[in-house]
Amino acid sequence: xxxxxxxxxxxxxxxxxxxxxxxxxxxxxxxxxxxxxxxxxxxxxxxxxxxxxxxxxxxxxxxxxxxxxxxxxxxxxxxxxxxxxxxxxxxxxxxxxxxxxxxxxxxxxxxxxxxxxxxxxxxxxxxxxxxxxxxxxxxxxxxxxxxxxxxxxxxxxxxxxxxxxxxxxxxxxxxxxxxxxxxxxxxxxxxxxxxxxxxxxxxxxxxxxxxxxxxxxxxxxxxxxxxxxxxxxxxxxxxxxxxxxxxxxxxxxxxxxxxxxxxxxxxxxxxxxxxxxxxxxxxxxxxx
Amino acid sequence: xxxxxxxxxxxxxxxxxxxxxxxxxxxxxxxxxxxxxxxxxxxxxxxxxxxxxxxxxxxxxxxxxxxxxxxxxxxxxxxxxxxxxxxxxxxxxxxxxxxxxxxxxxxxxxxxxxxxxxxxxxxxxxxxxxxxxxxxxxxxxxxxxxxxxxxxxxxxxxxxxxxxxxxxxxxxxxxxxxxxxxxxxxxxxxxxxxxxxxxxxxxxxxxxxxxxxxxxxxxxxxxxxxxxxxxxxxxxxxxxxxxxxxxxxxxxxxxxxxxxxxxxxxxxxxxxxxxxxxxxxxxxxxxxxxxxxxxxxxxxxxxxxxxxxxxxxxxxxxxxxxxxxxxxxxxxxxxxxxxxxxxxxxxxxxxxxxxxxxxxxxxxxxxxxxxxxxxxxxxxxxxxxxxxxxxxxxxxxxxxxxxxxxxxxxxxxxxxxxxxxxxxxxxxxxxxxxxxxxxxxxxxxxxxxxxxxxxxxxxxxxxxxxxxxxxxxxxxxxxxxxxxxxxxxxxxxxxxxxxxxxxxxxxxxxxxxxxxxxxxxxxxxxxxxxxxxxxxxxxxxxxxxxxxx
Numbered sequence: 040x041x042x043x044x045x046x047x048x049x050x051x052x053x054x055x056x057x058x059x060x061x062x063x064x065x066x067x068x069x070x071x072x073x074x075x076x077x078x079x080x081x082x083x084x085x086x087x088x089x090x091x092x093x094x095x096x097x098x099x100x101x102x103x104x105x106x107x108x109x110x111x112x113x114x115x116x117x118x119x120x121x122x123x124x125x126x127x128x129x130x131x132x133x134x135x136x137x138x139x140x141x142x143x144x145x146x147x148x149x150x151x152x153x154x155x156x157x158x159x160x161x162x163x164x165x166x167x168x169x170x171x172x173x174x175x176x177x178x179x180x181x182x183x184x185x186x187x188x189x190x191x192x193x194x195x196x197x198x199x200x201x202x203x204x205x206x207x208x209x210x211x212x213x214x215x216x217x218x219x220x221x222x223x224x225x226x227x228x229x230x231x232x233x234x235x236x237x238x239x240x241x242x243x244x245x246x247x248x249x250x251x252x253x254x255x256x257x258x259x260x261x262x263x264x265x266x267x268x269x270x271x272x273x274x275x276x277x278x279x280x281x282x283x284x285x286x287x288x289x290x291x292x293x294x295x296x297x298x299x300x301x302x303x304x305x306x307x308x309x310x311x312x313x314x315x316x317x318x319x320x321x322x323x324x325x326x327x
Numbered sequence: 328x329x330x331x332x333x334x335x336x337x338x339x340x341x342x343x344x345x346x347x348x349x350x351x352x353x354x355x356x357x358x359x360x361x362x363x364x365x366x367x368x369x370x371x372x373x374x375x376x377x378x379x380x381x382x383x384x385x386x387x388x389x390x391x392x393x394x395x396x397x398x399x400x401x402x403x404x405x406x407x408x409x410x411x412x413x414x415x416x417x418x419x420x421x422x423x424x425x426x427x428x429x430x431x432x433x434x435x436x437x438x439x440x441x442x443x444x445x446x447x448x449x450x451x452x453x454x455x456x457x458x459x460x461x462x463x464x465x466x467x468x469x470x471x472x473x474x475x476x477x478x479x480x481x482x483x484x485x486x487x488x489x490x491x492x493x494x495x496x497x498x499x500x501x502x503x504x505x506x507x508x509x510x511x512x513x514x515x516x517x518x519x520x521x522x523x524x525x526x527x528x529x530x531x532x533x534x535x536x537x538x539x540x541x542x543x544x545x546x547x548x549x550x551x552x553x554x555x556x557x558x559x560x561x562x563x564x565x566x567x568x569x570x571x572x573x574x575x576x577x578x579x580x581x582x583x584x585x586x587x588x589x590x591x592x593x594x595x596x597x598x599x600x601x602x603x604x605x606x607x608x609x610x611x612x613x614x615x616x617x618x619x620x621x622x623x624x625x626x627x628x629x630x631x632x633x634x635x636x637x638x639x640x641x642x643x644x645x646x647x648x649x650x651x652x653x654x655x656x657x658x659x660x661x662x663x664x665x666x667x668x669x670x671x672x673x674x675x676x677x678x679x680x681x682x683x684x685x686x687x688x689x690x691x692x693x694x695x696x697x698x699x700x701x702x703x704x705x706x707x708x709x710x711x712x713x714x715x716x717x718x719x720x721x722x723x724x725x726x727x728x729x730x731x732x733x734x735x736x737x738x739x740x741x742x743x744x745x746x747x748x749x750x751x752x753x754x755x756x757x758x759x760x761x762x763x764x765x766x767x768x769x770x771x772x773x774x775x776x777x778x779x780x781x782x783x784x785x786x787x788x789x790x791x792x793x794x795x796x797x798x799x800x801x802x803x804x805x806x807x808x809x810x811x812x813x814x815x816x817x818x819x820x821x822x823x824x825x826x827x828x829x830x831x832x833x834x835x836x837x838x839x840x841x842x843x844x845x846x847x848x849x850x851x852x853x854x855x856x857x858x859x860x861x862x863x864x865x866x867x868x869x870x871x872x873x874x875x876x
Contacts, residue, residue, distance in 0.1 A: 096735045098648035115653055115728045116735070189747075271719055276746045277731045290724040292577055294597050 068319045071312035078309055081128035091119045093126040093279045102295045112297035114287065120297060123279035124305055130280050131309070134195045134273075135261035139253050141199025142260070146206025147246070153207065154214030154245075155237070164207070171204040177263060184272045191280075194273040198263045202256060209252065210245060217244045251321035258313030265306045281306050365559070365857065369874040370567040373867075374579050376593030378720040378751060379572040382522035383533065383542070386458050388792050389467025389505040391615075391771055391864075395592065396570060398866040399544055401507035401527035404432055404451065405498050406554040407773060409862045411670065413498040414555040417446065417508055417528065418486075427493030427817065434484045438552045440510035442526045448480035453511035455488075461791035463518070469790045470780050471500035471772065474814075493815040495822060496776030502863045503773055528552055530563040530870040542570040557870060558857060564873035576724070580850070583608065589855050589874070590867070594848040596654040596725050607853045611867070613860030614668050615845040617771040618781060619661040620726070622715075622733070622840040625764050627787070627800030630711055635693040637837035640713070640765075641679060643686035643740035649732040650843055653725040658843040664778065664830050666844050671775035671823045673830040679840070686740040695741065704741030713737075713744045715765040718754040722767060729842065730767070759793055766798050769845045773863050775826045779810040782833050799838040806832045 081088050097117030105112040111120035153164035171179065183197035217223060218241060226236050265282030267273040274280030281302040288299030377392035385393040385401070404418040418432040438446040455478045458468040474494040479487040488497065500506065513526035524533040530550045535543040545567045553560065571588065573579040576595045582588045584605065594602065594610070602608045624631040624640065631637050650660050662679055665672035690696075695704040695711055704711040715734075717727060727748070734744040744765070749757060757763055770777055780786055784807050786797030806829055813825035833839060847865050851858055857871040 094735060096732050098645075098652045098732060101652040115725070116649070116732050117652070271748050276727070276748070277734060287724070287728070290576060290595065291597055293601060 064319070067315055071315040074308055074312045075316065078128050078132060078305070081125045082132040083129075085126045085129065089119070089122040089125040091122040093118060093123040094277055095119075102291070104295070105297050111301040112295070114284075114298050115291065115295075120284070120301055123284060124281070124301055127279035127281050127284065127302070128305070130191060130274060130278065131261050131264060131282075131306070134191065134198070134264040135257045135309075135313075138195045138198035138202065138260040138264065139256040141196065142202035142256060143206050143249060143253055145200065145203035147210055147249070149203065149207035150210025150214060151245075153211045154218070155241075161211075164211075168204045168207055176201040176205075177266065180263065180267060181270075181272065184267065189272045189275070191274055191278075194264050194267050197267070198260050201263075202260065206252065206256075209248075213248065214241060214245045217241055247324055248321070251317055251324055254317030254320055255314055256317075258310035258317070261313070262306060262310050365564050365873040366875060367564050367873070368566050369876065370569055371565050371590065371855065371869065371872065371874060372569045372571060372588040373869075374571045374573045374582055374588040374591045376574055376576060376579050376591065377572075378574070379539065382518075383536070384509070384518075384521050384525040385505045385507060386454075386463055386465050386468050386509070387518065387522060388794075389465055389469075391866075394504040394771075394864055395866050396542060396544075397504045397507060397525065397527075398529075398861060398868055399531040399568065399870075400529045400533055401504060401509060401525060402529050402552060402554075403504065403507045403863075404434075404501045406556065406861070407499070407502050407863045408556045411862070413502060416502075416554040417552060421498070423817070427815065428490050430488045430490070430497055431481070432486045432488070434486060435552060436484050438528050439549065440513070440526055440528055441532045441547050441549075442510050442512055444510045444512045444526075446508065446528055447483045448478075448486040449483075450511050451486040451508060452478040452480050453514060454506070454508050457509075457514050458506055464792040465505075466790040466792040466794040466796075467503075467772075468505040469792070470786075470796065471503060471506055492811070493817070495814055495817055496774050496779075499774035499776060500772075504864060504866065531568060539572070541572065544568040544570060553870060556862070558859075559871060563870050564857070565869060568869055583850055583852065586852065590849060590851045590858065592847075592849050592867070593723070594850045595723060596657045598850070599657050599848055600655045602850050608850055609853060611849040611851060611858060611860060613847045613849065613865035613867075614666060615769075615771045615847045615865045616666050616668050616773050616863075617777045617845065618769050619663055619666050619672075620767065620769045620842045620845055621661070621664065622730075622765050622767050622842065623798040624838055624840070625761075625766070625798065625800055626836075626838055627802075628761065628764070630695075630713070631764055633693055634837060635689045636695070636711075639686040639689040639693070639740055640737055640742060641837050641840045642682045642689070643737045643742065644733045644840060645681050645736040646679075646729070646733065646840070646842060647681075649729045653728050654843070654846075657848070658846055661841040661843050662834075663841055664781070664833050664839060665775060668844075669775050671826045673827040673834075675831065675834050678834055678837070681736075683739055690741060698741055701743075702738065702741065703743040710743050711741055713742050713764040714757075714762060715744050715746050716754050716757040716763050717746055717748050717767070718751055719748045720751045720754075721769075723846075726767070726842075733840075755794065758795070758798065759789070763798075767842075768798055770796060771845065771864050775822075776814060778826060778829055778833075779814055782829070782838070783807050783810050799833075801833065801836070801838050803832065803836070 100113055100117040101115050103109060103113040109119050111124060114120055149164055153161045179201040180197040183200060184193050187193045223236060223240050226240060264273060268280045268282030269286040274283045284302035285299050291298055375395060380393045383396060385397040402417050404416060405413050406416045408414050417438060418434050420433045422431045434448060440446060455472060455475060457463055458465045458472050474490045474492050476489045476491045481487050510526035513521055523536060530547055531544040532547050533542060534545045546563050546565060548562050550562045573582060576598060579591045580598045583591045624637050626632055647660055650658055662674040662676040663672045690704055695706045697705045699705050717730060730746055734746055737744055770781055780796045782797060782801045784802040787795055787800050789795040809825055809829045813822050816822050849867055854875050856873055856875050858867055860867050
C-alpha cells in the first residue's frame, strides 16, 4: 500500500461518518464470498477438493494441457496443477492472514503509542514511520528477506512489517480525530478519567475500522507474498505456492500457458474477492 | 468522428507493414544463400542470459560470462582447432624441454595492445604473474597455472615457462580466455580500472559499460593477430557490438524474434524447440569442454561420508525421464565426469541404473533403519537430510526442475533433499562454509586435466578467490597419484588410459551423479553470417561475423 493510498483510505475513514442507505449483499459480494469459501476449504482440508498428491511427479506426463482428467493440466514435472493450486491455498492464505495480523498488530501498537503518547513520543514514532515510508513497502520486504534469509516465515514477517507503517498512520489519524471529537470533550468535561475515556470512546471508535482494513489487507498481503515467491524469495521448492508456481510457469509461457495462468488467476481472484468483501464490511461498519 | 477518419489510414499502414514483413520473410533465406561477400559495418546486438560479470577481466575470479565477453577483446598464446590440436595464436611456436620442466614460447613480434603497449615476453610474464598473484583473486586461471613456477623473458619474442613438474595440460590451459594476455600497462592501472575495461590485442575494444544494461565493444582497426584457424585477416567486419544482459529467457527470445537483438546465448530447451519452427532463426550448438553437468556429493561430512549412502542416493535418483521431458530431446544423459566432447571421457552407465530396492537395502545396512512420520529416514534422532544449495544464476529452470524430480524420487528411499535456491554470493558462501551435502557446479576447461582440478585432494583447499573446485571433497592418495602421472606424461595413449582409471575411481566411489553435458546453445538471426564458437571453451567469436542486411 503506497503512502497515497493510505492517506486516501484514512481520509475516507475519518470523514465518512454519516449513515448511508442500508446495503444488502450484492451479487459480486456473494460470488466473492463463495470463491473465498472455496479457497478457505482448500486451505483447511485440501484433500477434500483434490485427493491427488501435489508433489507426485510423472515426467512422462509433463506439460499436458488441461483435460477432463487434469482440469488445470500438468507442469514440467508432470505434477497436477489443480492439485498444486488447491494445496497451495494454505500457504498463500496463511501468509496473507498472518502477515496482515502482524502488520495490523504492529500498526495498532505504533499508532496508539503515537496517538496517546504525548508530543515527544508522537514525534519519534512519526519520524520512524516517515523513514519506513521512504522505502516502498516491497523494497522493505526484500531488504528484510535479504537480512533474515528466504522462507515462508521470513516472507510472512517481512510482508507484515512492511505493511505496518501504513496501518500505524491510519490508526494514529483516527485516534487523533476521535480524541478531538465533541463526545470525548464532553466526557472530559464530565470529569471522566483517562482510562475510562480510552476504554469507552477512543479504542472502540479507533479500532472499529480494523476489520475492514484487515480484510482489504489480506488481499494485498497475498499479492505481496506471491510477488516475493515469484522472485524466488518465498516458498522453497517443491512446495506448491502460487507465486512460485507462477514463476516456474513463466519459463514455459509460450508453450504451456496453463502452468502460469491458473496460479495467477487464483492470486488475482483471491485478492479481488478479499477486496470486494473488505469494501462491503467497510461500508457496513461505517453505518453504525 | 476522428476515429472514423483515422481508420482507413491505419488499415493501409497495417497492410503496408504486413507486406513488408512478408517480403522480408521470403527474401532473407535466398539472400544469405547467394551473398557470400562479407559486408563491413554495422552494429550487432548480442543478448547474454548469463549473469552480468562484476569484473570484465577474466583473470579475476574467472567464470563463463567473463569468458564470453573477453573472447572478443583478449587473445591467448595458443588456441585449439576443431580437431582438438593446439594451434598458434599470439605465440608462433613452442618447445617443451626434454625433462618437461620448461616450455619455451616464440612470440609474434608485430602485435600491439590497443593502448599502444607492445606485446612481448615481458607482457606474458606480467600476465602470468598477475594470474598467480593472490591479490588478483583468480580461481580458474590460478588453478590452470598451478604448475607454472615462473616465466622468464629471455628476449622480446621468447618467453620461457618454468614448471614445478611436467604439465601435459599447459598448452590446453593457456588456450583459455581465463589466462588471456592483457596489456601490462592496463594491469598496472589496478584491479578496479582493469575490471571496467581490460585491454588486449583482440579484434574489439571495450569502450563503455553501463552497469545492469550493456557493454559497448568497438572494432580495433589495427587488429593483426587472428588465431591460425580464423576465416580472414585484418580487422573485424562489424563496426561495433552492443553486449546486452537480458537474464529472463522468455524476454531474451522475444527480443530475438522482434529483431531487437541479433544473437542470444543460453537458449533454453523450450526456446530451442520453438525456434525450430521459426523462419529466419538458426542455432549454433557448442557444447562446452570440461566436466559434465553432475551433482557432486560432499564426501567430506555426514551423511555422504559413507559410500553406501552415496550409492543409495544415486540408485534412488530417477534422472532419464526427466532429462527427456525437460530438455525436449536437446540434451543426452551423461554417465561420465567429463563432457562428451573430451576424447578422454570415460562412461559407466551400469553404475547409475535406478534401483529403489537396492537403495533401501544399502540404507538399512548403513544403519538408517527408522523412518519418521514424513517417510524420511532417521538415525540417532538425525534425519537423513541432504542440503542442496542451488545457484539460480548458474542453474537453468529446466535443471532446477530436474533437481526437484530427483528430490521427489530420492524421497522414496527416505532422503530429505532440501533445495535452497540462492543468489551467486550466498551460494559461494554456502560452499565456503561447507554447508552443503550436494551441489551442482559444472566446470569448464579445455582438456581432461579438469579432472585434476575437480578431484585432486589439493582442490579442497580454496584458490585465492575463495573458490574451491573439489566439491565432492574427494581425497584418495591413489587418485591423486594417477592424476599427477597423467598430467606428467606426454604419451597421448598413456594419458588417456590414466585419465580413464581416474574417472573409474570417481564413478565407482559414487562421488558424483552425472546428468548431461554442459549445454551451450546460441540462437541467431539469419542476417548474422560467419559466427563461430571458439573450439577452446566454446565461446562465440565475432571476429569473422558480419551482418547481411
